[in-house]
Amino acid sequence: MVQSRELAARFEAYSDWRRRLSAGISGLHEWLSQQELADAQADLKIQHLLERLHQDKLVIAFVAEFSRGKSELINAIFFADFGQRLLPSSAGRTTMCPTELLYDPTRPPSIRLLPIETRAKDGSVAEFKNYADEWVTLALDLSSADKMSQVLSQVSQTKRVPVALARKYGLHDDGGNVLAPLSAADQGAVDIPCWRHAVINFPHPLLQQGLVILDTPGLNAIGTEPELTLNLLPNAHAILFILAADAGVTRTDIDVWQNHLVGVDPATKAGRLVVLNKIDGLWDELKSGDEIEAEIARQVKNSAQTLAIPPAQVFAVSAQKALLAKVNGDDALLAKSRLPQLEQALSEELIPAKRDIVGTATRTEIRTLAATVRSILDARSAGIQEQLAELRGLRGKNQDVVEHMMERIKQEKDLFERGMQRYTALRTVFTQQTNALYESIGLETLREAAGGTRKRIEDSPFTKGVRTAMSDFFATIRGNIEQSAQKTLEIHDMMQAMYTRFANEHGLEPFTPPPFSMLKYQKEIDRLERAYNVHFNTLWNMVSKAKFTLMKR
Template identity: 40%
Template sequence: MRNLEFNKQMYEYSLWRAKLIQSIEMYHQWRKRYGMDNPHSTETILNILNGLSSDRITLAFVGECSRGKTELINALFFAGSGVRFLRSFPEHTTMSPTEFFYDEAGGSYIRLLNIESRLEDISLAEFKLKPERWTHFDLNCTSPTQMQEVFKELIATKQVDRQMADKLGLWNEREAAEQGIINLEKVEIPCWRHALISFPHPLLKQGLSILDTPGLNAVGTEPELTLKMLPGAQAIIFVLAADTGVTKSDLEMWLNHVYSARGGNKQGLAVVMNKIDAMWDDLAGANGYEDAIKSHIKSSAAVLKIDEQEIFPVSAKQALLAKVKADDALLKRSRLSALENYLANDILKQRRAILMRSIIRNIGFLVNESANLTDTSLANAASQLEEFRKIDFENQDMTGKLMAETRDRQHIYLANVENFQASCRVFNIQAKMLIDSFAREKIDGIINSTKQDMAKSLTTYGMKQNIRKLFDELRDLLQDSIDITSETRSLVKAIHKKFKDEYGFKGIEPQLFSIRQYQFELEQVFEEGEAFRSSAKTTMTEQSIVINKLYSTLIAKARNILKQAHTDATTWSNGVLTPLMHQIKDHKKQIESRLLMLRKINESKGSVAESIAALEAELEPLKRQRNELASIIKAMHLDACTSDKT
């Protein structure tokens, strides 16, 4: 399967996402049109739309230096330029993590963050919001040659004092001594810490994003890569070299930065054994070549503890040459097709399934609520029409009796409103306790206290203990939230049950707030931090910068998790009783319509037929409302979500 197939799959994915966005926007307009809109649903829907609009398929290429990652990226995505789009040189490899994407608003550019920024207590995510801090080069997308020249900056290095390299975490005295390097005054280091490259390549325009990482020396000293960027990628392609096998540094990177980034889950994780062309032996022939590849795959799989089928043998060099020259035989020999097939099918399908689960989780309840309320309104209107058709309105006593019954219903409705308002007051008190349990002041108090203790600690052990103390206190905070959440969930269930049992409301199962996801994510952050902190590379690197960067990354992730919990709790509390409110409004509308009809009939016997005709006419917009919703649900592919209505 050629790269054209990946292009096709990416295009179809982009088209599917665009249609999904359109159908969700239609659903939002439907809610507005029929009076079901409220701040909670609006915020939920707009968050989903923003997420889909900014969605990117991120493929991260990870491996030690000189494994051919850049050449593999060229072969997979940029062979259409007819040149080696991203330059790679035997004596120089990519020195800084590089992100390729398309920024429609910003245009075509390369932005480079200087290596000295490591000394600042600012995360990469924060730096990305400060374009002025980056060195900017415009890219001429009509000239691959000009772009190649600018891309040379990615391998730029400079000489600095050993002390500065030490502070930046790019020099280790003990490691240098083991290699026989002593009394070195100047050290060669990368000029840049991170690179952002935007240009309108068709795949990038459709939402593809590529992360090209340098070797262990850089990945091992950038916690944000390991703890945030790699876990956020849809796929990690770990690149080995067939001529070296799995080296000690390969294995360390795999265990501490790749496999751990997937939480031990192999989904979205592929291993590429590159440079298989180096294994060709003219004397051994084709059979010997095949046996050598199989042997390398078997040994690599055993070391990495993965299935042999999860390793893709490839020659990126041959694949690029074959695509540029349109040489099908050479392309087949490069064996790139299996990897392309994996990316085109498995990864994109996985991403699509993940997005659909997210849509169902976030607006499935709203859609179910809309369908239930619409069906109930239509059923009630049809029931009332059927009832009116059977009544003998010539009997004035009957008409009077119906009016009396309807006024009784009106009194019950008023009682419903009072009870609902009372329930809302009780719920709002409980909800405030839940929201306040995630208050930023509480979280920052714990963080600032631990940071002060950490500043006083001069040992790695002391820093480690402070990190543990931080997470223990955050766990305690979360435990308080768990208890409050349980009480709040019980209250919501009781309110819904009361209106169902006492007032005959339709039993729409309330959407309950869950804290489990935040617990899981917080524990995962702690585990990732421990794995990173205890890695051999981190232990051998100058501690003040690495541990501080690790701490800052952990803090940012933990704070964001709890901030999200606060936002979600607020959004949930604002909308969880909305279905009851809609049913009360619909109940009011039915009573008022019924009283109006009965008054007209009571005043003039000749208006019975007109009143029944009016009721029949009321069914049409309700049917249209239901049919519109059914079409939107089908367009969103949420049919299964509403198949078992509660």
């Protein structure tokens, strides 16, 4: 179990590095305050930086069709030290709703469950997280593994409802492509998940240090679980895509991989690991060890070629045997399960990459802050040197010194008052431009555009009307972003002129305010539009998918 300990040790080292970094930034802030070098802007910047470090999470998502062993893999990697399965794992489907495993010290150990009935309301899962009364909360008894398992089994619960109700929740369309009748004797009913989303708050050491695990329902599952699952994936720092070792890459696997995991941005392949699970199904006592190894190697090679990734990103494992080996302390079986190689990849690639990202962002912020402080110190130094030169020139001329100082104070007072007048005028203009900017990209503007589009889709009886509504929506949002980009450029130019004039009047070093780029928002709209074109903007999808599903997405 060396690799398991190494994974925990590396994560602990990352958390310790993050704590030391936060302590260093706090010390810097204290020193700046003592030296009167921290203005309101610097205080706000440091506060935001410390909050980001404190709330920093490392998100790992487990994605696959059902019955690929996702939950078992999570149990084997993270929870084997409990001596039994923490997450439910058995034949068939065990995770019926997206499940987040994390630790929030402000909440007791518990599982929070969002009822499936909330799908009839407008609102995303993220929005519902702000309303505790919408969730069902069940406490976790940490002293009893059996009781915990019983409570956590809620994520696998389903219930039978009429087709009409399932359709209301967006879990069934007229073509029957999402749900199917249970049996000939039950043609009017279908099974749906009891819960829309689950959040497990559990004091595991890795979760306490900021790890967040996403256990997803099967991507070929009934209902709109894929829709819910795929909304979470963009926020994951790494995704483990689990396949069956005996079947390899299926058609559904390819569709999910290309359309949802790497199809839009091939650069994201670096954060994707593919797991060929259940290699114990290939352990055949009638075959030699070399033959079994060759068969596993062939499956790894074929899977890598099909998904267009290096074979080094494909790991063949047996999660069930690995869990059994860890519980029983069987090092030989653990090595045979090959899970240590996957754990090593997570510890050596994922965590250092996350540290590099956080470190780069922090260095950028600190360098900007240092440049501001340096400008303040340079201004102070220049002012002191100027005053010192004047005093030396007036040495021995007390009356002249007093008169000169009085005149200098009067000039500085006049200069200050003129500066305040200009500042007030510029602040008024800045406020007006900022308000105009909010009108272009504010949340209310976005809600109005989305609401208008939903209404047009609801009222449109034909595919063309739906397509036109969506095209107009993306065009409107893109136009608002372009308009906002122009406004931010105007604000930047105005601030640049103000800084330049201030620097010239006071003999300061020239300072260029950092520009605000709308590029990432433009790219996000492009990504959403591509996703819409892939999943909906085809004749077949427009005909086969219910308008409810489109509007929810």
